Amino acid sequence: MILTAAVVFMIVQTAMLMVLVARLAPGRHRRPPVPPRPMPRIDTTVSVIVATLNEARRIGPCLEGLMQQDCPLLEVLVVDSRSDDGTRELVQAAARRDARIRLLTDDPLPAGWVGKVWALETGRRAAQGDWILGIDADTIPAPGLVGAVIDAAEEGRYDVASFSPQFTGQRVAERFVQPAMLVTLVYRTGAAGAEQPPDRVLANGQCFLVRRAVLEAHGGYAAARGSFSDDVTLARHLAAEGARVGFLDGSRIIQVHAYDGLREMWREWGRSFDLKDATSRTRGWMDVLLVWLVQALPLPVLVLMALCTGGHAWGASAWPDMPHWLQVALLTVNGTALLVRLSMLSALRGSYAVRGIAYWCSWLADGAAAYRLTLSMARTPRAWRGRRYPPASDVTM
Known part of the structure; x- marks a missing residue:
């Protein structure tokens, strides 16, 4: 029985490792991080939309960064959902300093809409720019952000482009756990800057650029109205409709300090990073299985092998009937998976303003990341950023 289980485990794990390698391989030719560019090469206009609900602790650096942007920034529409903090x-104080900033208030939340998506849709209806750039209130835009994203979109001929940030302000515990959670995203979707099929497109709503005409032609933000991972849902919807969608490395142009400590990050980001709103249930659970088999379990398997060898061939005492070829296969597959995982530390290091020993040891938190992904896939959020929502049947599309 143990032998049969070990053979099945090895076969499935090998298949998943092959899938992972194929998924990561295009990352070798991915674009480098997008550099700041104060002035783009083309003449165009951009409307920035910032959705807010009680963001007083975080929005200051975002507004300061936006006020430093040059052309083609036309306007900054801050769509607030009646904040009381x-x-x-x-925002009004910032608007007195920069006439491009406007404070809007969205209408009461319609049935079936998630709050942030409704705020974005409200901003979209008021926007005048050729492009719409969604920016989260907890981001810190670098000077030259707007020009950079426009040039990157034009150079790649993208209708939609979003940009991964550089994480800043993290405490030690976050730098230990959050990178492991981030790696699950890379394992499930591929590397930033690499071309992906529509159903594997990744997006980041913290810095999400889209041609206004393309967005309006496909119903605005309504396609993602009930999604807690609205950025990925919208990007995949537009990609399936024929839009050219890119996900690029924006670590040089935007930083984010999203959460105040590990507890908030585990709770808030952990609710949506499963991407189940943008992925079929079957594929979502297959991705969970992949994360367990090639990210979370290789280290425990190798440790178990080491404990069982006692200086001899693995299984000599615990599993005397284990064939040598199976021992070698398990060692090879799990050793390779661990090497791939360790290589991700170097690949993602630019995504963190501060790394330290916690970051370089974050692969030890892979089991926790896989556990959080499993919980997220199994549960539907009922509360999000200060709002409570009805059951999924009333919220999701």
């Missing part, structure tokens, strides 16, 4: 006053 001083957010509105901060």
Whole structure:
């Protein structure tokens, strides 16, 4: 029985490792991080939309960064959902300093919409720019961000382009766990900057650029109205409709300090990073299986092998009937998977402003990341950024 289980485990794990290698391989030719560019090469206009709900603690650096942007920034539409923590006053003060900033208030949330998506749709209806750039309130835009994203979109001939940030302000515990959670995204979707099929496209709503005409031609943000991973849902919807979609490395043009500690990150990001709103249930659970088999379990398997050898061939004492070829196969597959995982530390290092020993040891948190992904896939959020939502049948599309 143990032998049969070990053979099945090895076969499935090998298949998943092959899938992972094929998925990561295009990353060898991915584009380098997008550099800041104060002035783009083309003449165009951009409307920035910032959705807010009680963001007074975080929105200051975002507004300061946006005020440093040059052309083609036409306007900054801050769509607020009746904040009561001083957010509105901060935006109004910024608007007195920069006439491009406007404070809007969205209408009461319609049935079936998630709050952030409704705010974005409200901003979309008011926007005048040729491009719409969604920016989260917890981001810190670098000077030259707007010009950079426009040039990157034009150079790649993208209708939609989003940009991965550089994480900043993390405490030690976050730098230990969050990179492991981030790696699950890379394992499930591929590397930033690499071309992906529509159903594997990844997107980042913290910096999400789209041609206004393309967005309007496909119903605005309504395609993602009930999604808690609205960025990926919208990007995949537009890609399936024929839009050219890119996901690029924006670590040089935007930083994010999204969560105040490990507990909030585990709770808030952990609710949506499963991407189940943008992925079929079958594929979502297959991705969970992949993460367990080639990210979380290789280290425990190798440790178990080492403990069981006692200086001899693995299984000599615990599993005397284990064939040598199976021992070698398990060692090879799990050793290769661990080497791939360790290589991700180097590949993703630019995504963190501060790394330290916690980051370089984050592969030890892979089991926790796989566990959080499993929980996220199995549960539907009921609360998000200060709002409570009805059961999934009333929210999701």
